[in-house]
Amino acid sequence: MIRFEKVTKKYPGPGNPALDQVTLDIDKGEFVYLVGTSGSGKSTALRLVLRELRPTAGRVYVAGKEINRMAGWKVPRLRRQVGTVFQDFRLLPNKTVAENVAFALQVIGKSKREITRTVPATLEMVGLKDKSERMPDELSGGEQQRVAVARAFVNRPMILIADEPTGNLDPSTSVGIMKLLEEINETGTTVVMATHDHGIVDQFRKRVIELEHGRVVRDEAAGSYGFQH
Amino acid sequence: MQLRYVFSELRTGLRRNLTMHLAVILTLFVSLTLAGCGILLQRQADKTSETLGSELQILVNLCTVDDPSGAPQCAGGEVTDQQRERIEEEIEASPEVASYEYQTKEEGYEKAQEILPEEVFEGSDPVVTVDDWPSAYWVTLEQPDEADGVISAVEGLDGVSSIKDQREALGQIFGIMTALKYGSWIGSGFLLLAALLLVANTIRLAAMARRREIGIMRLVGASTLYIALPFLLEALVTAIVGVALASGALAAFQYFAIETGMAEVVTFLPWIDWSDYLQAIFGLVPPGIALLGPALTVIPTLLLTRKYIKV
Numbered sequence: 270m271i272r273f274e275k276v277t278k279k280y281p282g283p284g285n286p287a288l289d290q291v292t293l294d295i296d297k298g299e300f301v302y303l304v305g306t307s308g309s310g311k312s313t314a315l316r317l318v319l320r321e322l323r324p325t326a327g328r329v330y331v332a333g334k335e336i337n338r339m340a341g342w343k344v345p346r347l348r349r350q351v352g353t354v355f356q357d358f359r360l361l362p363n364k365t366v367a368e369n370v371a372f373a374l375q376v377i378g379k380s381k382r383e384i385t386r387t388v389p390a391t392l393e394m395v396g397l398k399d400k401s402e403r404m405p406d407e408l409s410g411g412e413q414q415r416v417a418v419a420r421a422f423v424n425r426p427m428i429l430i431a432d433e434p435t436g437n438l439d440p441s442t443s444v445g446i447m448k449l450l451e452e453i454n455e456t457g458t459t460v461v462m463a464t465h466d467h468g469i470v471d472q473f474r475k476r477v478i479e480l481e482h483g484r485v486v487r488d489e490a491a492g493s494y495g496f497q498h
Numbered sequence: 499m500q501l502r503y504v505f506s507e508l509r510t511g512l513r514r515n516l517t518m519h520l521a522v523i524l525t526l527f528v529s530l531t532l533a534g535c536g537i538l539l540q541r542q543a544d545k546t547s548e549t550l551g552s553e554l555q556i557l558v559n560l561c562t563v564d565d566p567s568g569a570p571q572c573a574g575g576e577v578t579d580q581q582r583e584r585i586e587e588e589i590e591a592s593p594e595v596a597s598y599e600y601q602t603k604e605e606g607y608e609k610a611q612e613i614l615p616e617e618v619f620e621g622s623d624p625v626v627t628v629d630d631w632p633s634a635y636w637v638t639l640e641q642p643d644e645a646d647g648v649i650s651a652v653e654g655l656d657g658v659s660s661i662k663d664q665r666e667a668l669g670q671i672f673g674i675m676t677a678l679k680y681g682s683w684i685g686s687g688f689l690l691l692a693a694l695l696l697v698a699n700t701i702r703l704a705a706m707a708r709r710r711e712i713g714i715m716r717l718v719g720a721s722t723l724y725i726a727l728p729f730l731l732e733a734l735v736t737a738i739v740g741v742a743l744a745s746g747a748l749a750a751f752q753y754f755a756i757e758t759g760m761a762e763v764v765t766f767l768p769w770i771d772w773s774d775y776l777q778a779i780f781g782l783v784p785p786g787i788a789l790l791g792p793a794l795t796v797i798p799t800l801l802l803t804r805k806y807i808k809v
Contacts, residue, residue, distance in 0.1 A: 319717070341722075342721070342722070344719075345716075345719040345720060345721045345722070346719065347719070348716070348717060348718065348719035349718065349719035350719075353717050359710070359713065359714060361710055361711060361714065372503075372711075372714065372718075373714070373718040375502070375503045376503060376714075376715045376718060376720035376724060376725075377718060377719055377720055377721075377724075378724070381502075420714075420718075424718070
């Protein structure tokens with residue numbers, strides 16, 4: 270589903286590359302943690318999958334397509350197959366919960382009928398059915414992140430990318446979000462989650478890919494967080 | 499494509515940056531009015547030189563059957579081919595002449611109908627008929643102030659009734675028109691530059707105000723066109739309003755200043771009419787303001803949105 274072939278990404282200016290000859294393979298339906306210290310290249314790897322960045326060398330494949338050679342106008346279509354969740358939720362403050370989720374469908378041209386069908390179902394799945402008319406600032410952090418997950422998943426993407434989704438949340442709320450991501454993973458969606466949250470990684474054992482200075486130093490099925498920071 | 503979002507964004511966008519949009523509209527309005535005036539003046543100048551000749555031209559009228567000049571060289575009545583050949587030779591030989599053109603009686607008569615009052619052509623025995631009207635040579639000079647040689651060479655020839663030399667009078671008229679034309683074009687150029695900068699600023703502000711939405715749209719895979727559409731429509735709306743205001747101002751100018759103004763007072767000049775007005779609005783060459791306005795807002799918007807909302 271996601272495949273890196275000797276991917277190197279060097280940002281302009283001096284310094285070591287953010288990713289250095291990274292090769293990895295993530296299959297359809299997997300749940301993968303990407304761990305490593307800040308600056309180890311986790312976010313760069315995720316941004317390459319979204320084609321927010323292009324590699325300096327090597328190839329990135331998503332769903333069988335080499336995306337770094339993809340024409341610019343095809344990029345939106347790629348992104349429709351990849352849902353994204355961030356540490357800072359990124360909700361629109363002037364829209365209700367339901368509108369925030371519906372926005373993701375509206376702007377890719379889905380019909381009103383489809384939106385009224387899928388948005389409530391997705392909100393029910395993330396446990397926010399009763400709060401669909403609330404504004405984001407009336408929700409707790411955990412609830413806001415659930416809205417963000419609903420928005421990322423409402424279009425049923427093949428891949429869900431989560432960049433520190435529990436970074437702003439307390440441990441018990443994090444467990445709730447994690448369970449939600451597991452549930453999404455069980456529908457067949459590949460989940461790639463960059464995280465610093467060793468509690469979560471140790472509690473929900475999944476494949477762990479550890480990056481250090483832009484290189485893969487560990488790739489372990491059902492691994493632990495494995496280092497202190 | 500679902501356009502509900504696009505139109506609601508257009509509405510909020512127009513409201514949010516109302517003062518900026520008004521500034522764009524007003525500068526567009528004034529600059530397009532000036533540009534339109536420039537086009538109208540250009541057409542007025544063209545029209546004038548078509549019928550009266552330019553400041554570089556003198557008109558050599560040839561004899562008619564019953565020539566009004568009563569000049570001795572017209573004693574033979576209508577100019578003969580032989581006489582014409584002789585006149586042509588003299589014109590051709592003169593170093594002051596850049597080019598010349600023969601105008602038949604019919605062509606001259608047609609032009610006369612544009613400037614002379616209608617009464618003289620009407621009735622069973624009109625004052626002016628085709629036969630009365632002289633054939634002529636339009637002689638274009640190399641220099642507007644050097645015509646003495648060719649005038650004296652042609653003046654006394656058989657078959658030449660008179661020489662019309664309106665260089666001085668026309669020179670003044672054209673001088674005024676040219677000054678006004680370039681004045682409006684230069685003024686309009688500066689204002690159009692100001693409009694461009696305002697458009698660029700408006701887009702920057704709008705892109706800033708919408709950066710969250712734009713970020714999310716990019717992430718969830720909205721197409722670039724879809725993201726840019728509210729910006730383009732905003733630009734188009736301001737352009738349309740600007741063009742409409744300028745068209746109104748030009749129509750007022752055409753009606754009050756030309757049709758019921760100058761055209762009534764100064765009758766010896768052929769004046770521009772509504773077809774010239776339409777050219778100034780919708781013409782292709784030079785581009786009318788209905789092309790100029792949208793192009794000036796939409797093209798920079800396209801370029802800048804590519805910069806600000808790069809996928």
